[in-house]
Amino acid sequence: xxxxxxxxxxxxxxxxxxxxxxxxxxxxxxxxxxxxxxxxxxxxxxxxxxxxxxxxxxxxxxxxxxxxxxxxxxxxxxxxxxxxxxxxxxxxxxxxx
Numbered sequence: 001x002x003x004x005x006x007x008x009x010x011x012x013x014x015x016x017x018x019x020x021x022x023x024x025x026x027x028x029x030x031x032x033x034x035x036x037x038x039x040x041x042x043x044x045x046x047x048x049x050x051x052x053x054x055x056x057x058x059x060x061x062x063x064x065x066x067x068x069x070x071x072x073x074x075x076x077x078x079x080x081x082x083x084x085x086x087x088x089x090x091x092x093x094x095x096x097x
Contacts, residue, residue: 001027008080017048017063018074026081036084044068 001009005027009019025047030037045068052058063071075081 005080008078011078014078015071015074017067017071018078018080021047021068021071022075022080026075041065041068044072 008014009022021044025039025044026037029039045063045065048061048063048068048071050058050061052060072081072083076083
């Protein structure tokens, strides 16, 4: 990642979910030649899901599709991603502007 990405991810206005989704959902699967990532909302949902281990008192987290969309919108507002298609969430990351 570059300095601009680190600075944007360090914003107190960016949720931990948004940072997680950016790093594990978008950045990890980016095509470095084009700077693009082709993803589905279902795959992004799984990136934000938390299933506690057996015996844990922690509650599971299963985000809705609307929650995933709002996290993606947060990343767009912070200029970490840009949507370039609608049928899937196909995004261009700022490393290849």
